[in-house]
Amino acid sequence: SGPSRRGPIYFFPSKMAASSRAQVLDLYRAMLRESKHFSAYNYRTYAVRRIRDAFRENKNVKDPVEIQALVNKAKRDLGIIRRQVLIGQMYSTDKLIIENQEKPRT
Amino acid sequence: MLLRTAWRRAAAAVPVAPGPNSTAPTRGLRLRVVDHATQSDVPSATATPPQAESELRPLYMDVQATTPLDPRVLDAMIPYLVNYYGNPHSRTHAYGWESEAAMEHARQQVASLIGADPREIIFTSGATESNNIAIKELESAIQPDTSLVSVMTVNNEIGVKQPIAEIGRICSSRKVYFHTDAAQAVGKIPLDVNDMKIDLMSISGHKIYGPKGVGAIYIRRRPRVRVEALQSGGGQERGMRSGTVPTPLVVGLGAACEVAQQEMEYDHKRISKLAERLTQKIMKSLPDVVMNGDPEHHYPGCINLSFAYVEGESLLMALKDVALSSGSACTSASLEPSYVLRAIGTDEDLAHSSIRFGIGRFTTEEEVDYTVEKCIHHVKRLREMSPLWEMVQDGIDLKSIKWTQH
Numbered sequence: 024s025g026p027s028r029r030g031p032i033y034f035f036p037s038k039m040a041a042s043s044r045a046q047v048l049d050l051y052r053a054m055l056r057e058s059k060h061f062s063a064y065n066y067r068t069y070a071v072r073r074i075r076d077a078f079r080e081n082k083n084v085k086d087p088v089e090i091q092a093l094v095n096k097a098k099r100d101l102g103i104i105r106r107q108v109l110i111g112q113m114y115s116t117d118k119l120i121i122e123n124q125e126k127p128r129t
Numbered sequence: 130m131l132l133r134t135a136w137r138r139a140a141a142a143v144p145v146a147p148g149p150n151s152t153a154p155t156r157g158l159r160l161r162v163v164d165h166a167t168q169s170d171v172p173s174a175t176a177t178p179p180q181a182e183s184e185l186r187p188l189y190m191d192v193q194a195t196t197p198l199d200p201r202v203l204d205a206m207i208p209y210l211v212n213y214y215g216n217p218h219s220r221t222h223a224y225g226w227e228s229e230a231a232m233e234h235a236r237q238q239v240a241s242l243i244g245a246d247p248r249e250i251i252f253t254s255g256a257t258e259s260n261n262i263a264i265k266e267l268e269s270a271i272q273p274d275t276s277l278v279s280v281m282t283v284n285n286e287i288g289v290k291q292p293i294a295e296i297g298r299i300c301s302s303r304k305v306y307f308h309t310d311a312a313q314a315v316g317k318i319p320l321d322v323n324d325m326k327i328d329l330m331s332i333s334g335h336k337i338y339g340p341k342g343v344g345a346i347y348i349r350r351r352p353r354v355r356v357e358a359l360q361s362g363g364g365q366e367r368g369m370r371s372g373t374v375p376t377p378l379v380v381g382l383g384a385a386c387e388v389a390q391q392e393m394e395y396d397h398k399r400i401s402k403l404a405e406r407l408t409q410k411i412m413k414s415l416p417d418v419v420m421n422g423d424p425e426h427h428y429p430g431c432i433n434l435s436f437a438y439v440e441g442e443s444l445l446m447a448l449k450d451v452a453l454s455s456g457s458a459c460t461s462a463s464l465e466p467s468y469v470l471r472a473i474g475t476d477e478d479l480a481h482s483s484i485r486f487g488i489g490r491f492t493t494e495e496e497v498d499y500t501v502e503k504c505i506h507h508v509k510r511l512r513e514m515s516p517l518w519e520m521v522q523d524g525i526d527l528k529s530i531k532w533t534q535h
Contacts, residue, residue: 061200064493065491065492065493066200068493069491076395107200107203110207111200116186117184118184118186119186119187120185120187120450120499121496
């Protein structure tokens with residue numbers, strides 16, 4: 024699908040180079056998309072929440088070296104999320120009592 | 130007690146069947162399985178499938194008992210369970226070298242979290258073993274002028290934080306060893322063994338989103354603290370704890386410590402907000418609720434509340450959709466009220482009404498709200514059924530009653 028409707032565009036400093044801004048945006052969307060596939064409620068909600076909060080927290084970072092370090096860490100974390108989502112799906116169990124009533128937010 | 134033995138009977142009688150949603154066999158306990166067991170011990174092929182509701186798992190609000198693995202921890206461990214399976218003490222080949230490197234990296238991660246040197250970290254099977262090593266040191270070194278002070282950093286039942294830095298200062302000035310069991314504190318509140326003048330510290334893996342079966346003991350080198358090995362054998366861990374160091378487990382402990390160091394501030398902020406939400410909502414809706422433990426010096430993730438005129442065990446059983454505890458898991462089989470609550474002077478009847486709510490890294494606002502709603506509902510319901518509550522409503526002072534003997 025195209026860019027997410029609830030665009031996080033305002034998170035990213037306008038002083039960032041267009042290419043790295045696009046890269047950060049892609050990473051952000053990929054991490055969120057992947058995280059929503061965690062079968063365990065507590066892992067799923069944590070990952071989505073933490074990713075949003077981390078990108079928001081770092082939105083004012085200007086130093087390109089620091090940005091690159093954050094991007095590298097995010098790429099590693101994306102790898103972790105992908106693997107752990109797969110493992111969780113292989114060993115999934117029943118949902119929590121609260122998941123029937125859960126609204127699609129955090 | 131009765132419901133617990135019913136669980137065991139039911140679990141033994143009913144073989145676990147795959148749930149409708151998963152392709153892999155589910156291993157969890159079904160919530161309402163007690164009903165099926167009373168009808169028949171042999172599951173019939175034509176039995177009606179359990180309703181969707183009976184397959185749902187309770188919310189987990191018992192983090193003081195144990196914590197789930199953080200996915201980042203499991204990710205770090207798996208390679209050492211699949212391909213990198215060498216013994217870290219094998220000196221002659223790559224399998225040993227890579228396993229040893231992982232072990233030493235984990236040691237550094239643990240040390241970094243508490244401000245220690247890696248040479249001061251000895252891996253053990255958990256905080257209990259670490260406590261035993263620390264206290265055995267006392268027994269072997271005891272003279273009229275030496276002793277050991279041993280204090281929990283954060284209490285597991287009521288969440289009270291002890292003034293560690295002050296205690297450390299006093300012990301150091303009196304030349305007395307200071308040990309702390311930091312199982313509930315490590316990775317949750319900032320700890321520095323040098324700032325706090327700690328000589329010995331016990332660390333537990335499964336309290337900080339790491340694996341079960343592993344822990345560490347911090348043993349100060351300067352000035353040197355001598356301990357006696359509990360477990361003798363091949364001399365591993367500087368002779369202080371023989372036995373092959375379990376690389377996958379210590380890698381998990383190290384990863385858990387590193388994640389905790391990164392997430393401490395974020396977790397603490399969020400957990401404090403959720404704890405405030407839980408306590409405020411409950412206290413606003415119910416009278417006669419007491420929070421146990423000093424509110425000033427308190428770790429927010431461990432909330433112990435007493436609900437007057439309600440028996441703790443009945444409230445726990447009523448809250449069957451939420452995993453909770455009434456005090457410490459180590460003594461859960463006995464019916465005695467908590468020694469901690471007794472020590473802080475809680476009335477015996479209030480001690481029997483205490484419930485511990487655990488809020489952790491993965492707890493959500495929805496889980497807190499659901500728990501609060503169910504708790505309020507059941508406390509009100511149980512109080513309605515209580516003759517004591519009725520008497521209190523009529524203005525009778527329970528302490529003035531002279532109960533007759535039969």
